Amino acid sequence: MSLQDIKTKLKELAFEKTTPFCYSCYVKCPSGICKSCGSDDLMRHLEGVGVEYGTDWVIESIVEEELEAIDLEEVFSQMIEESYGEGVQIGCISKSTSLAIKELDPIAWDLAKDEYIDSLGEDESIMEVGGDYYWIHDLESL
Ligand SMILES: [Zn+2]
Secondary structure (H helix, E strand, O other): OOHHHHHHHHHHHHHHHEEEEEOOOOEEOOOOOOOOOOOOOOEEEEOOOEEEOOOHHHHHHHHHHHOOOOOHHHHHHHHHHHHHOOEEEEOOEEEEHHHHHHHHOHHHHHHHHHHHHHHHHHOOOEEEEOOEEEEHHHHHHO
């Protein structure tokens, strides 16, 4: 599935899981029009979470509830150790490769990590939802 398809699907899911809600009358309006005041300017009501306009907050809430965000530091460390080996010898000590890079050059570590995250985004392997990243295959499972 493409990123765009996933966004569309998540939006559909957000509509499915919520009910239109008239904030002025404070009632649910499943038909999409408020029976009390006739307004169609309705918020979305998500059971147990709240009421607000739009669906972005619904999507964030569903995703946070159902999925585990990616630990980018962990994923990047794994990639580094797969590429360069798990450990390095520096003089008389041996350290984990990722720990050594992080300690010796934290700026290079962060730069490389950001690039790696960007590349995962470009490959459409991960997607940002509400400030956290999630695997596309996890999002598809929703
Ligand atoms: Zn109303």
